[in-house]
Amino acid sequence: MPSHMNVEAQPERPRSRLVWIVPLAILGVLVAAYAIGAAVFSTRFLPGTTLDGQDVSLMTLDAVAAQKADDLAGFQTHVSGDGVDLSLTGAEIGLAYDGDAYARDALRQAPAWAWPYELARTRSISAEAPVVYDRDAIVALVQPFVDAASQKEAEAAGSGIAYDPVSGTFTYEASIIAQFLDPEAAADAIGAGLEALEPEILLGPDQLVSGGDALDAATAAANAYLGAAPTQLTVNGQAVLELGRDTIASWVSIGDDLSVSLNQEALSQWVADNVGALDTAGRERTYTRADGKQVSVSGGSYGLVTNEDETVTALAGALAAGAPSTLEIPLKQSPQTAPDAGGRDWGNRYVDIDLSEQHVRMYDDAGALVWESDCVTGDASKGYDTPTGVYTMNQNRASGNVELRGKIDPETNEPEYISYVEYWMPFIGNSYALHDASWRGSFGGTIYQWNGSHGCVNLPTGKAAELYGLCQVGDVVVVHY
Structure with missing residues (x-):
């Protein structure tokens, strides 16, 4: 007897799920393809694109920009007017199209988002191409003309600004005010011509400025000294x-x-x-002098x-x-006093050595005669004259067995003389002085003409002692005839 087995029935898989998988896959592929195309054509021109008569199909933004920027390399223009005569080339002023702006403007006219539709079409577009240039280079090229005009005005102005003794001021005539080129205004005008790619650029009154400001500044600076x-x-x-x-x-x-x-x-x-x-x-x-003698002294x-x-x-x-x-x-x-009408610039106190009288006097601070004596001065016959002039008693003043030595005799190599004095009162270095001369028996008169000193002023010992006690370093000594 056959046996019967119970077999459990398997559930059927839904057929509807399989139906959606294929369309979704196809849609995903299409979306990806669209995105890739949009990305590509956001920086690249669509096939079949003509830009200002030139085929730019599939060219990148950078390639179109570089190609456009080179278009003005050979451009030339001529600038004239206001004393300027200048030929400019695109190369020396950095003249070029703004290729980036040009390419971006063109690409916007074929939007990347519509590329599936645009692929089946051809298009002819046109874009704006701004001109760029080096403004500083233009100013530098114009500057020599500005300098020349300024120099011309300055030369006229330099001779035109003058001192007026009536008003006591520096002034100038308005007629010398000149007008000359303003480099910034000239650069603006040239730039406008370049942007329009004008082959001839003419400068006019709008590019001139007055030179009066420079004249005013110079005149004010001159008057400031006054x-x-x-x-x-x-x-x-x-x-x-x-x-x-x-x-x-x-x-x-x-x-x-x-x-x-x-x-x-x-x-x-x-x-x-x-x-x-x-x-x-x-x-x-x-x-x-206090005794009424008129004295003139030099040196x-x-x-x-x-x-x-x-x-x-x-x-x-x-x-x-x-x-x-x-x-x-x-x-x-500095003297003791300001010079008077005759030039005397020492006070009442001084020592007066009168070579013609062979007499020495000393006056005190009140101008009173406090000491006097005959003397013997330099031997005129031997060229030992005592130098005239106004001097001061100096710090070499000394007393007590002061040794005096004459010039060295070239034949003997010994001093011409050696003598000793007690009171040494020098007024020219340490060479010319008032001092005692114990070897002399008389003083005054005409002794100096044939038996004078070697240039010093010889005094009797007692009188020298008195003077030494009265005078001091800094006292004025006047030697005169």
Whole structure:
């Protein structure tokens, strides 16, 4: 008897799931293909694209940009007007199309998102191509013409700005104001012509500026120096010179480039002629001695000596400040008093050596005669004259067995003489002095003409002792006839 087995029935797989798999796969492929195409044609031109008459099918943005940028390499233009005559090439001013902007503008006209539709079509498009150039290069090429015009104006202006002694100011005539090229305005005009690719570019009135500002600045700078008037120059606080506008104006120099400065050579010459004239050391001075004798004396180391170099520097600084001031003249050597009308610049106290009288006097601070004596001075017959001039008793002053030595005799190689004195009062180095001469029996008269000293002033020993006790280092000594 056959046996029966129970077999469980298998469920059927849904047929609807299989139906959707294939379409979805196809859709995925299509989406991927579309995305790839959109990505490709976002940086590359579609097939069948003509740009401004040139086939750019499948060309990249960079390739189209580079190709367009090179189109102006041979461009030339000519610039004229306002004194300019200039030929420009595209190469020297960096003239080119903005290829990137041009390519991007063109690509936007064939959108990448529509590439499936656009593949079946051809298209002819046109795009804007902005022009770019090196503006600084244009300014540099124009600058020589600007400089030439400015130089021409400056030359006219330099001779046109002048000092007016009536008003006491520097002025200029309005007729000398010139107009010349403004390099920035010229660069703007040339740039506009280049953007339009004009073969001829003409400059006109809009590119000119007035030169009056430069003239005004130069005139103001010159007048600033005049602001220092009046400037007083003093010696030991006493006014000796005064600078007015006319004098200061003679030192102001205006260059061809409208630069304003002090003429150092003219200033130095004025100082030499005027400040230097105040010097008294070595120059002739006239005074009346207490006993009424009129004395004129030249030479010597004592007196006023101005420092001309430092005065020039100080004056230049005072004038640059542009305000009235008082300037103490720098000195190399200062006298006891300011010079009087005759040039005497020492006080009442001094030692007077009268060579013609062969007599020495000393006056005190009140001008009273406190000491006097006959003397013997340098032997005139042998060329040992005592030097005339105004001196001071110096620090070599000494007493007590002071040795004096004469010149070395070339034959014996020994001093011409050796002698000793008790009171040594030098006034020229350590060579010429008042001193005692115990070897002499008489003084005064005409002894000096045939038996004088070697240049010193010989005194009786007692009188020398008295004078030594009265005089001191710094006392003025006047030697005269």
